[in-house]
Amino acid sequence: MGSAADAWDSAGAERAVAILKAVADPTRYRLLWALSGRELPVGSLAEMMGAHVAAVSQHLAKLRTAGLVASRREGTRIYYRVTGPHVRSLLAEAALVAAASAAPEEAAEERPGQRPAALAQERAVPARTVRAGLRRPVTDH
Template sequence: MDAQGQSWDAEAADRAVAVLKAVADPSRYRLLWALSRQELPVSALAELLGAHVAATSQHLAKLRAAGLVVSRREGTRIYYRAADVRGLLDEAALVARPADGAVTAVADASPDPTTAAQEQTAPARRRPVRAGRRRPATEH
């Protein structure tokens, strides 16, 4: 039966929306992209994002809840790998392609995925906010 002839499946739609929400965050998209190429521990993923391990673990928990990543424990380390998401990532890259049809760096394959991910989407470094200390306002 073709797509037009199928009846609406509310549960499938809810699952699809949950997957899209999980991938909608840039950090989670980058994690999924890296994990689609190789299994990595949380510490390496945190380094890839330029984020703390705790923040990275929270992103991974959301991806795991959406069924996009799986984990395994080896001693005290937890390793993550992506579920079958290549089609999702390929479609996202295709949809994100500029209107002129130019290929973006995200769609390009790379021999070293962790290096490529860092080069393609280097995180913006933020300075920590210090509570209680404000700069005085300056007049121009």
């Protein structure tokens, strides 16, 4: 490919990795789930996470830097929201990948003679069907 395509791939890969790093923390993942359905103030998010407001604010700053959340001020309160439906899709895809990567290992234990790749194909379900039934991950709070 040409150098323009290579440069775009490199920049795109770096951006994708930055997004994945931002979501890679369990607290930030949970914050995004909480914000994917509604806008919330920092205090409410801290209460939901069982964490201090300052700690939640630091996580939100990282998510804002990655372009995953936006904020607005209303008086003394700061409200956060996800930047679009693509954020919810990212979380849902991560949950699907996690479930798919765990399923072949569990099935391989049940049927030791069958390869994990064959099991994954056997269990393949159209993504549209899986996404329609996807639920939010269970949290402690």
